[in-house]
Amino acid sequence: MTAGEAVAIIVVLAITAYACSGIPDFGAGFWDLTAGGRRGGRAARALIDEAITPVWEANHVWLIYILVVSWTAFGAAFGDIMTTLFVPFILAALGIVLRGANFALRKDAARAGGRHLAAWMFGVASIITPFFFGTALGAIMAGRVPSNGHGNPASSWWNATSITVGVLTVAVSAFLAAVYLVRESDRRGLPELHDYFRNRAAVAGIVGLLAGIAAAFALHSDSLRMFHRFVHRSIPLLAVGVVALAITFVMALRGRTRGIRIPAIIGVAALVWSWGVAQYPYLLPFSMTIASGEGASQSLHWLLIWFIVALVTVVPLLVLLYVLDQRGELGEDPTTSRPEHSPQPHAGTPAVDQHK
Amino acid sequence: MYTFILSSPVELTPARSQMAFTLAFHIILVPLGVVLPTLMLIANYKGLRRGDTAALTLARRWSHAAGLTFAVGAVTGTVLSFEIGLLWPGFTKTFGDVFGLPFAIEGIAFFLEALLVAIYIYGWRRLKPWTHFWLGFPIPFVAIIGALSIISANSWMNAPAGFVIGADGLPTKVDPIKAMFNKALPLELIHFLLAAYMAACFTVASIYMVGWIRGRRDRYHRLGILIPFTIAAIATPLQFLVGDTIARWVYQNQPAKFAGMEIVAKSGTHQKEYLYGIYHSNTNTVTGFGIPDFDSILAGGKPSTYVEGMNSIPKNNRVSNATLVHWAFDTMVFIATLLLILVIWYAIAYWRRRDVPALRLFQWVAAAAGVLAYIAVECGWVTTEVGRQPWIVYNVARTSSAVTSASGISISFIVVIVLYALLGAATILTLRAMSRRWRTEGLVSDDDAPYGPRPPAPAAAAAVAAAADAEAEAEADGEAP
Numbered sequence: 098m099t100a101g102e103a104v105a106i107i108v109v110l111a112i113t114a115y116a117c118s119g120i121p122d123f124g125a126g127f128w129d130l131t132a133g134g135r136r137g138g139r140a141a142r143a144l145i146d147e148a149i150t151p152v153w154e155a156n157h158v159w160l161i162y163i164l165v166v167s168w169t170a171f172g173a174a175f176g177d178i179m180t181t182l183f184v185p186f187i188l189a190a191l192g193i194v195l196r197g198a199n200f201a202l203r204k205d206a207a208r209a210g211g212r213h214l215a216a217w218m219f220g221v222a223s224i225i226t227p228f229f230f231g232t233a234l235g236a237i238m239a240g241r242v243p244s245n246g247h248g249n250p251a252s253s254w255w256n257a258t259s260i261t262v263g264v265l266t267v268a269v270s271a272f273l274a275a276v277y278l279v280r281e282s283d284r285r286g287l288p289e290l291h292d293y294f295r296n297r298a299a300v301a302g303i304v305g306l307l308a309g310i311a312a313a314f315a316l317h318s319d320s321l322r323m324f325h326r327f328v329h330r331s332i333p334l335l336a337v338g339v340v341a342l343a344i345t346f347v348m349a350l351r352g353r354t355r356g357i358r359i360p361a362i363i364g365v366a367a368l369v370w371s372w373g374v375a376q377y378p379y380l381l382p383f384s385m386t387i388a389s390g391e392g393a394s395q396s397l398h399w400l401l402i403w404f405i406v407a408l409v410t411v412v413p414l415l416v417l418l419y420v421l422d423q424r425g426e427l428g429e430d431p432t433t434s435r436p437e438h439s440p441q442p443h444a445g446t447p448a449v450d451q452h453k
Numbered sequence: 454m455y456t457f458i459l460s461s462p463v464e465l466t467p468a469r470s471q472m473a474f475t476l477a478f479h480i481i482l483v484p485l486g487v488v489l490p491t492l493m494l495i496a497n498y499k500g501l502r503r504g505d506t507a508a509l510t511l512a513r514r515w516s517h518a519a520g521l522t523f524a525v526g527a528v529t530g531t532v533l534s535f536e537i538g539l540l541w542p543g544f545t546k547t548f549g550d551v552f553g554l555p556f557a558i559e560g561i562a563f564f565l566e567a568l569l570v571a572i573y574i575y576g577w578r579r580l581k582p583w584t585h586f587w588l589g590f591p592i593p594f595v596a597i598i599g600a601l602s603i604i605s606a607n608s609w610m611n612a613p614a615g616f617v618i619g620a621d622g623l624p625t626k627v628d629p630i631k632a633m634f635n636k637a638l639p640l641e642l643i644h645f646l647l648a649a650y651m652a653a654c655f656t657v658a659s660i661y662m663v664g665w666i667r668g669r670r671d672r673y674h675r676l677g678i679l680i681p682f683t684i685a686a687i688a689t690p691l692q693f694l695v696g697d698t699i700a701r702w703v704y705q706n707q708p709a710k711f712a713g714m715e716i717v718a719k720s721g722t723h724q725k726e727y728l729y730g731i732y733h734s735n736t737n738t739v740t741g742f743g744i745p746d747f748d749s750i751l752a753g754g755k756p757s758t759y760v761e762g763m764n765s766i767p768k769n770n771r772v773s774n775a776t777l778v779h780w781a782f783d784t785m786v787f788i789a790t791l792l793l794i795l796v797i798w799y800a801i802a803y804w805r806r807r808d809v810p811a812l813r814l815f816q817w818v819a820a821a822a823g824v825l826a827y828i829a830v831e832c833g834w835v836t837t838e839v840g841r842q843p844w845i846v847y848n849v850a851r852t853s854s855a856v857t858s859a860s861g862i863s864i865s866f867i868v869v870i871v872l873y874a875l876l877g878a879a880t881i882l883t884l885r886a887m888s889r890r891w892r893t894e895g896l897v898s899d900d901d902a903p904y905g906p907r908p909p910a911p912a913a914a915a916a917v918a919a920a921a922d923a924e925a926e927a928e929a930d931g932e933a934p
Contacts, residue, residue: 151575154527158564161527164534165556172549176542183539183859190535191872197528198876211882246542250859392550393627399554407561414568427575432510433517433891 100398101391102378104170107404108163109373113366115159117273120230120266122153123223124274126196127267128297130220135213142216144290145274146203148281151427153200155418157193170400173244174380174390181248182236185229185259192226195219224267231266235259235312237381238372239320244384257315265312268305269365275301276345276361280354284423291352298349302342323382326375334374338367465853467862468540471869473838475532478873480834481827482526487600487646488653489519490570490592495680497586507673510896511680513577515657516589518884520574525880527567532869540862543855544845547623551616552606554629559602566595597646604642605633611837612637612706613846637706640699644833647692651792652830654681654688656823660888663820665809673896678809682819685826686796693793696786697751703840704752707847708761710840713772715748716779720762724748729783732775737763773842781835788829792822 125145132138132145149156168175179186199219203212232254236242241253253259275298282290317324327335341364348357376382380390391397421427493515500509534556538545545553573589580588609615615632616624661677704711711717716732717724718739726748730741746756753759763771772778795818802810810816845852 168545169553176546179538396550430577
């Protein structure tokens with residue numbers, strides 16, 4: 098294995114991590130948007146808010162890591178992708194700004210109107226960003242980004258493959274978010290929300306399946322060569338992905354949420370890797386390979402060394418964050434947060450340690 | 454000017470404008486992200502050590518504000534990462550593997566910081582006090598590693614190293630470590646860190662100074678002024694020395710930038726130091742008031758120091774907007790001088806009375822010091838970035854050679870302005886709402902245990918869960934057929 102291939106594996110690993118953590122945070126925003134009126138959607142929104150507040154930023158950083166490693170190791174491909182796919186990436190970035198404005202606003206905005214605006218931005222951004230990431234992925238996959246950086250600025254990402262992959266990405270984000278939220282509502286002992294998100298997981302799962310089938314048809318007519326790579330060398334991974342996601346789906350429907358994240362993550366990871374394997378060794382199918390597009394070997398070696406440093410520093414802390422979060426050790430500081438942020442219309446005496 | 458723009462790619466001006474705008478926005482958040490953790494940890498330590506509720510209240514609130522500004526900074530930083538590819542694909546294509554490593558390091562440093570910040574700011578409720586403190590302790594150091602990485606990439610653009618341009622015009626013999634530790638790094642890094650500490654500390658102090666002027670003279674406000682102001686008082690004189698050194702470094706290493714910074718039209722000795730003034734690029738002349746010989750003295754210590762002027766630099770290599778660079782530079786120096794006087798005053802007054810200086814004039818200037826320090830940061834950034842033009846990599850690659858060929862940046866720029874205006878307004882309104890809320894709440898002193906939930910406000914999570922529960926029930930009832 099060459100250094101360039103090793104770095105490519107790291108990039109796909111980072112994309113996998115982002116797909117399993119950052120992308121579902123956008124899905125949560127989708128459920129926030131569709132949760133209904135201010136009063137009716139309050140319970141769902143409160144759970145979404147509480148579930149992603151401590152972790153969304155850590156989940157988001159994968160994206161930055163993917164960008165910087167890509168331009169360092171594969172600057173040529175990165176430049177070509179960013180030139181041809183200027184529109185979807187700028188729109189995805191703007192979605193990220195909207196969502197950031199939401200996170201700035203929603204916690205502490207004094208007026209309900211401000212919080213409502215924040216929620217709306219969160220929801221819209223949560224559709225825009227994964228959708229356009231998906232269209233970009235579809236464009237690369239279908240070979241619509243040439244290695245001279247001058248693909249069609251519109252049809253490169255506005256075509257059947259890109260759109261179906263975009264919809265698939267949104268559906269996956271919504272499915273994962275609903276699955277995670279079913280688990281979160283169980284952990285907190287909220288049976289109504291369990292049912293609420295279980296139904297949504299079912300809908301998102303079916304939409305995702307349809308989008309996946311549509312994407313396969315689109316790719317078949319768009320780039321037969323890539324389609325064949327998916328159904329030949331990637332078929333084991335595709336099978337694992339579909340089976341794992343089906344298990345997740347069934348578990349969610351039956352309300353067995355203990356450990357439900359495991360098949361969900363395996364399923365999404367397998368799908369991401371089926372793409373990685375299908376596209377290997379191309380950075381830009383079928384005009385630039387890893388070997389022809391990789392950067393200087395010195396830089397690649399240092400990226401690998403630095404990745405090991407990252408593993409021994411980031412992973413333990415990431416585990417610590419998730420463990421503390423899952424044990425309920427993390428949450429808003431009640432002495433500095435807006436008290437009405439958690440409105441209690443039924444002024445009872447909430448049990449402080451309701452969840453374990 | 455016009456010929457310069459006309460001969461350049463159409464997207465150069467909008468791309469530069471968008472990059473400048475998003476960077477100028479991001480640079481406001483960076484000092485807060487780097488420095489607020491230090492301030493909150495100092496207050497946290499003080500609070501735990503002495504059982505000081507005022508200090509602990511400050512620590513909690515500063516960490517809350519840090520969480521907010523850090524989140525907004527993460528967003529604007531992501532946009533910048535995209536823009537490096539979206540606006541300057543020529544830059545990543547040609548030099549990505551030369552300058553990219555520090556960004557990968559920053560990616561990890563930022564990751565660590567995000568994790569530690571999340572654990573710290575959401576850990577007040579349940580974690581044991583000292584465990585909580587020590588989990589937060591690494592944050593300022595990780596932030597410095599992050600700053601080092603980004604500054605390293607920027608200093609490399611000023612002092613390119615770690616590669617050789619081959620016959621095909623592309624870099625060969627790439628050594629990313631040499632590129633990272635280029636000769637501009639040490640001074641630029643120290644200059645930036647001091648600037649960040651000054652900007653954030655003066656800003657935090659000025660907030661409590663406003664309260665102090667309005668008569669809120671309690672221990673909480675006193676600490677809120679003294680902790681950050683003392684750090685700023687240490688950083689400011691150091692910055693003065695570093696700033697002077699870095700100006701001479703630019704004189705020695707980037708003569709074209711120096712000529713722009715000081716609007717030196719004609720090479721020679723006994724150069725005037727213009728206080729503002731205007732540079733006319735078509736006639737290569739300067740109008741304005743200048744102190745005789747002073748520029749030569751600043752550059753080399755004596756009036757006979759030779760300073761290269763614009764006339765020695767080929768026209769297409771001259772700084773394209775010298776007057777702007779010079780005004781930014783002068784404003785930065787002017788503000789730094791004012792802040793130096795302010796901190797000397799503070800040092801004397803504190804040494805004599807161990808309290809916030811009583812003089813009204815001091816208090817007013819100190820209340821404005823945060824804004825002033827930020828203006829200086831922006832000016833310093835304009836000086837180094839606009840002063841480097843027309844180069845993206847000094848004397849190696851032109852900015853015009855790196856710009857994207859994609860069209861529509863004027864549109865994206867307008868959208869970016871609108872969204873950032875929204876983001877900025879949201880952030881400021883939110884910080885103000887937080888401040889107002891905290892003011893009415895008072896100290897967290899009604900609680901014997903400074904950590905743990907306050908009796909009147911039950912733990913947010915439980916409250917949310919309970920409310921969610923109740924609401925879900927209500928909803929279920931309502932929807933039942």
